[in-house]
Amino acid sequence: MRTIIFSKRNLKELLRDPLSYVFCLGFPIVMLLIMTIINNSIPPEANMTIFRIDNLSGGIAVFGLSFVMLFSALLLSQDRTGAFLTRLYASPMKASEFIAGYYLPILLLAAAQSVITFFASFIIAAVDGVEMSISGALLAIVSLIPTSVMFIGFGLLFGSLFNSNAAPGLCSIIISGAGVLGGIWMDVEAMGGGFRDVCMALPFYHSVRLSRNVMAGVTDNMGTDLLIILAYMAASFILSVRAFRRNMTKDIK
Amino acid sequence: MENSSIEIKNLRKTYGSLTAVNDLSLNIGSGELFGLLGVNGAGKTTTIKMLSCLIKPDSGEAFLGGNSIITQSAEVKRIINLSTQETAVAPKLTVRENLEFVADIYGVPDRNAAVESVIKDFSLESVLDRKAKTLSGGWQRKVSIAMALVTSPRILFLDEPTLGLDVLARRELWTAIKALKSRMTIILTTHYLDEAEALCDRIAVMTEGCLRAVGTADELKAMAGKDDFEEAFIEIAERSKRKGAAL
Ligand SMILES: Nc1ncnc2c1ncn2[C@@H]1O[C@H](COP(=O)(O)OP(=O)(O)OP(=O)(O)O)[C@@H](O)[C@H]1O
Ligand SMILES: [Mg+2]
Numbered sequence: 001m002r003t004i005i006f007s008k009r010n011l012k013e014l015l016r017d018p019l020s021y022v023f024c025l026g027f028p029i030v031m032l033l034i035m036t037i038i039n040n041s042i043p044p045e046a047n048m049t050i051f052r053i054d055n056l057s058g059g060i061a062v063f064g065l066s067f068v069m070l071f072s073a074l075l076l077s078q079d080r081t082g083a084f085l086t087r088l089y090a091s092p093m094k095a096s097e098f099i100a101g102y103y104l105p106i107l108l109l110a111a112a113q114s115v116i117t118f119f120a121s122f123i124i125a126a127v128d129g130v131e132m133s134i135s136g137a138l139l140a141i142v143s144l145i146p147t148s149v150m151f152i153g154f155g156l157l158f159g160s161l162f163n164s165n166a167a168p169g170l171c172s173i174i175i176s177g178a179g180v181l182g183g184i185w186m187d188v189e190a191m192g193g194g195f196r197d198v199c200m201a202l203p204f205y206h207s208v209r210l211s212r213n214v215m216a217g218v219t220d221n222m223g224t225d226l227l228i229i230l231a232y233m234a235a236s237f238i239l240s241v242r243a244f245r246r247n248m249t250k251d252i253k
Numbered sequence: 254m255e256n257s258s259i260e261i262k263n264l265r266k267t268y269g270s271l272t273a274v275n276d277l278s279l280n281i282g283s284g285e286l287f288g289l290l291g292v293n294g295a296g297k298t299t300t301i302k303m304l305s306c307l308i309k310p311d312s313g314e315a316f317l318g319g320n321s322i323i324t325q326s327a328e329v330k331r332i333i334n335l336s337t338q339e340t341a342v343a344p345k346l347t348v349r350e351n352l353e354f355v356a357d358i359y360g361v362p363d364r365n366a367a368v369e370s371v372i373k374d375f376s377l378e379s380v381l382d383r384k385a386k387t388l389s390g391g392w393q394r395k396v397s398i399a400m401a402l403v404t405s406p407r408i409l410f411l412d413e414p415t416l417g418l419d420v421l422a423r424r425e426l427w428t429a430i431k432a433l434k435s436r437m438t439i440i441l442t443t444h445y446l447d448e449a450e451a452l453c454d455r456i457a458v459m460t461e462g463c464l465r466a467v468g469t470a471d472e473l474k475a476m477a478g479k480d481d482f483e484e485a486f487i488e489i490a491e492r493s494k495r496k497g498a499a500l
Contacts, residue, residue: 001360002357002358005354005357005358006358009343009346009350009354012345012346012350013343013344013345013346016345016384017345078344082339082340082341082342082344083337083338083339083340083341084341084342084343084344086307086337086339086341087335087337087341087355087397087400087401088358089307090305090306090307090330090333090334090335091330091334091355091358091359092327092330092331092358092359092360093358249308252302252307252308
């Protein structure tokens with residue numbers, strides 16, 4: 001019950017920040033539109049499909065989730081700055097209720113973002129005359145849940161470890177990295193070499209590839225992708241919980 | 254009345270080589286309004302943090318309403334609330350939402366009635382729908398104290414509650430605190446000696462983590478051989494310093 005009460009507070013706190021709307025909800029739509037315009041100006045003989053809406057939506061959805069990481073980090077690091085959390089540490093709230101209370105509302109925001117991204121993709125696909133399957137998109141949204149949990153975990157980890165100035169900076173670096181190493185803007189497979197190895201070792205490309213494949217109804221590499229994402233998700237969860245619990249005593253005002 | 258006494262036994266807290274609270278022992282009765290005085294860094298806030306289970310003492314023990322702060326912190330947390338030295342409000346929630354939030358976290362049975370009652374006690378009607386972060390420092394402090402009271406704790410900690418309040422708001426808060434007297438046990442810290450004298454049943458003076466004197470304001474004045482409470486406080490604080498230097 002206390003988890004729900006705290007979740008509600010956190011959701012209000014998130015939704016009352018206009019930047020949440022700009023970055024979490026507006027940004028993916030804008031990116032979809034811009035990249036579609038770029039795609040339409042690429043001559044067909046170039047045979048480049050990376051920016052075609054059915055490829056693009058998975059990439060943008062993952063990119064959008066990296067912003068959710070930023071918001072998780074901001075929420076927690078700002079809460080830690082004031083004495084508000086100290087008040088709650090002296091209340092009957094348990095550590096697990098704090099953690100769940102942070103994860104749940106942000107997960108809701110992440111899910112809303114994925115839904116909006118794919119919904120906008122549908123409209124663009126319809127206008128552009130590209131086939132997109134509804135069931136594929138729904139499955140792709142589901143396939144992004146572990147990725148969402150992972151990004152929230154990293155956001156809460158950085159929000160626990162760093163102050164409200166350093167945490168967003170670190171997140172922006174990861175956001176940029178996720179864009180490049182996630183194969184959102186370029187074809188990782190075609191790059192090959194060391195670049196591909198790095199992409200394969202990190203979760204971002206696996207998240208993008210999984211959601212693209214799921215949407216296309218292709219099962220290639222699904223096991224590998226899921227395994228790696230789940231491993232990163234578990235790591236981010238464990239690390240964020242440990243960092244939060246450790247800082248609970250350190251941050252007391 | 255339920256047991257809401259505080260028994261402190263040899264409580265000690267160090268930070269590295271610094272002893273913030275040193276072998277503190279003290280008994281506070283149910284319904285007592287107890288003042289904790291001391292210069293900056295005397296260990297008042299550290300004492301409150303240990304009693305409210307925010308930090309663990311290095312050694313020693315304390316019982317709040319019969320519950321150990323070490324082995325029964327869950328029970329202790331249910332019967333206490335505090336207003337921290339720093340204002341503690343959720344910035345983007347409105348004043349009403351802040352009050353409701355805390356009441357819900359503690360599972361206050363008749364939440365709406367409890368919220369309405371503190372709104373009245375603290376004259377918060379005019380700011381109810383404003384986000385806490387848009388209020389002035391003094392108003393945020395009032396809200397922060399109201400958030401501690403909305404759960405009707407058996408034991409209440411007020412760490413410098415009147416810090417940053419104007420004269421009128423300070424007097425208003427005094428009235429509110431007096432009205433709570435004997436309904437709950439209160440530990441209050443302050444740097445305003447007139448405030449301690451006006452409100453507190455008994456007062457303790459701490460310096461350098463140690464308890465130097467306990468008693469009513471009159472007893473402390475007699476102890477120090479001064480007619481004025483402020484003079485008495487200075488005498489007690491200085492005396493302990495002279496002793497410390499002699500050692
Ligand atoms: N987290 C901490 N780490 C290191 N030292 C600390 C910490 N918290 C408090 N101290 C030290 O412990 C001593 C007691 O601090 P405390 O905050 O209890 O004093 P106080 O009586 O509340 O003072 P004030 O009137 O200024 O609020 C101080 O010397 C302070 O520097
Ligand atoms: Mg203090």
